Amino acid sequence: MNPSSLHISNTTTMSETPASHRMPVELLLEVAKWMDNQTLSRLSRTCTSFKDEFRDQLRKRAIEYAVPTLNPSYWRHELVNAVRQSQGRSDEISASTRSALARVYSDEIWEGLRPEWEAFLPRQPLYDAICWGHYLTVDRLLRGGGVEVANGQNFWDEPMLHIAVELGRVEAVRLLLQHGADPNIEDKAQMRALDIRVPRCAHAATYRLLVDAGGVSSSLHMFGMDMLNLKGGACLLLDVIENARGTGRYEPRWWVILVSAIRGEHRDFLEEIFDHRPELLQLWRESLASPKVTLFDVAVKLARFQIAALLVRKGVRLHDAPADYWFIDSKIRRIHVPYREVWKALFTRAPVVLLDALLERPELRDYKFKDAIREAAMRLNGLSSSAHTTKFVDRI
Template sequence: MSKTPAGHRMPTELLLEVAKWMDDQTLSRLSRTCKGFRDEFRDQLRERAIAYAMPTLNPEYWQDVIVDAIRKLHNPGDNITAVARSALSGIISDQLSLDLEYELEAFVPRQPLYDAICHSQYDTVERLLRVGGVDVANGRSYHNEPMLHIAVEFGHVEAVRLLLEHGADPNVEDDEQVRALDKKPPRQPRAAIYRLLLDSGAIPSSLHLFGTDVLDLKGGACLLLDAFESAGGTGLDEPEWWGIFFSAITGEYRNFLEEIFDHRPDLVQLSREDPVEQKVTLFDTAVKLARFQIAALLVRKGAPLQDAPADYYFYNDKMRRIQVPYREVWKVLFTRAPQELLDALLERPELRDYEFKDAIRERASVMRKLLG
C-alpha cells in the first residue's frame, strides 16, 4: 500500500488527463510498474490497447487522408471539392477500393495485430491479445476480414491457437459468409489448424466441401466425423457421402477410407441407384476405376456381396459346372484385377467352399493370361 497520505495523492481525474497525453509505450510501462494506476484505469488501458492493436478507418479518415492520397497519386493539380470528398468517402466507406488497394497502402496506418500474425511474431500477438482480450481476438482487417481467417489462410498454427484461446469466435463469418473451416490453409499445417478449430466448436458451412478438403490429410476422416458430430442439431445438411467416397476412390486416398470405415462401418454398405446397372456399390466404382487396392480394402471392411444371377457360371477343366455365387467374384474374374483383390474376396466367410475357391483361382489364372 502506498505511504503517501490520501490527501497528497494525485486526483483520479488528473491521472486520467495525464494518461491521455502519454504515448502507448509509456502508458504500458507505467501500468506494469504501478498497480494502482493499472487498477484505476483498467478500462481505459484496454480501450487504448484495442485502438492500438486494431485501428479502424472511419469516414473522416477517408475524407481527410485517402481522398488527398488519391489526388496526389493521380491528378496532383486537380482541386477536389468538399462535395466530391464527401461523396467519395461515402462510396468507399470503411473499406479500401480493391483497384486502389496497393497504391493506397502506404497511406493507411498499420494494424499491429495483422502485421504480427502475417509475420509470425507470436510474442507480439500474445501481448496484444492479453491486454485487448476478446475484442482484439475478434478484430478485423480494413477489408473486414476476421483475424482468425487471416491466420488460417497463412497456415500459422500458433496464431490460430492464440486467437482461439483469447476468445476468437471459431464460427465468425466474413462478408461472403465464409467461416474459418471453409478456408483451405497450406497442406502441411492444415490438419493441425482444423483440429484446433474443431476442438473450439467450429462448424464448416458445408460438410461435403469440408470432407473433400480433408481427404489427403492424416486423420482426415476423424476431422470430418467430428465436424459432422458438431453440426448435429444445427440444420446443416449431412455430408454427401457418395460424392466424398467417389473422390477418395478416384484419388486413391486409402488411409482416409480405412479410417472412416473403422469408425463408421455402416458406410461401407453405401450404394446408389443407376439407370443401367440399377444398384451400384462402392466396390463396383473402385473396380470400374481400376482402383483394385481400394476394392480389396472395401471387401475386407465388409462391403456387401450381391447375389449373382443363375447364368453366372463357367466350366472347369474337368467340364464341371462352377456356379459363381456373387457378382463381385464374377467381376474380378473378367478384369485385370490383381491377385490381392481375389484373395480378399475368397477370404470372406460367405465363401467357405475350398473346392470352389480352387476352381475360381484356376479360372482367374486362365483369364489373366487371356487378358494379357
C-alpha cells in the first residue's frame, strides 16, 4: 500500500470519529479542574469546542483570581501562623485558641486590627491594580470576570467602585461602570459611591461618570452641599435629582443649599441653578424679624451685593413697598420708592451695581424718579453716618 494513501486513510478515520467515542463533557470539566489558569486558557483558545465547554470554568477562575474571598479555613490556618510569627513562637497552639482566632474575622475587633493583619492577607489583583493605577490590568481582569468582578469587594466588604472613587482613579471608575458595576451599590455602612468625598483633582470627572451611569446619592441634600464650589456642580445635582425620580426620595433642602451658596459667593452654582430651575428664585422663609424673608433679603443682609444683583437679573420677585417708603430729594420733592428691594438697596448703601440691576428691571422702566434715587444713593454712600440714613435703615 502506498504510504501517502495510508496517511489519507488515517486522517479520514480520525475526523469521522463518532461523537459517542469522544471525551464526555463531564470528563473534560473534571480534567479542567486540575489545569492551571494558563493551561486552561491556552487550551480554550486552541480548540473552539473546548472554549464553549470551558467558558463557565474560565469565568469562575477569572472571578476567583481577580477578587478572591476568604473562608474560615483560611483564617484558621493563616491567623495561627500570624500569631506565631508576631510572638516568635513555633509550638503548637491549642484548639481553643485556634477557634478564638478564627472568630476574629467576624468580630468587631477585625476592623481595628486591619493594619496588623493586612500583611497576612492574600493579594487581590483587581484591588492592587486599582490602587496602583494599572488600568490595563484592571481592564483585562474585568473582561475575564465580567459584572461579578466589577461588583466585587475587598476583604473589608468595600466595593471596588468605592475604592476607585475614594482614590480618585477616574479611569478605573470608568472601566468598572463599563463592565457592569452598580453605581448605587452600598457598603456595609450603607454609603454609595456618590457619598464618598473624591480627591479634588478627580472631582468633576468622577461624579459625572457616576451620575451618567444612573448614580443617586443617599442624601441629596449633602450631595448638593458638596456641589457648591465644583465647576458644573449645579448640573450634576440636577441630574442626580432626575436619577432619583420614582425612588421615593424628596428634593434636597433648597433653601439651605441656596443660602449656603449665597454666603460662600458661589456665583457659578447659583447661575446654573436659576437657569434650569427659575422657580427657585421665589423661595422664602419666615423669621422672627420679618414674616417673609427672601433670597434677596439674605444676600443683602450678608452684604453679598453682587449675588443680590445676580438674583435681580435672573428675575427674583420685587415686592410692593408700603406708602411710607419715601424720602426727600435735593429739590425738596417727596419721592416714593415703589419696591421694597429698591428701598433696601438704597438705604443699606449697597454698591451701584445692585441699584443699577434693580432700576433696569421692566417694573421700573417708566419710573419717573430714577435719577432722584441714583442721586440719593450717591449722597448716602458718601456719608459715613447720619441720623437720616440711620432712620431709614431702621425701617428696613
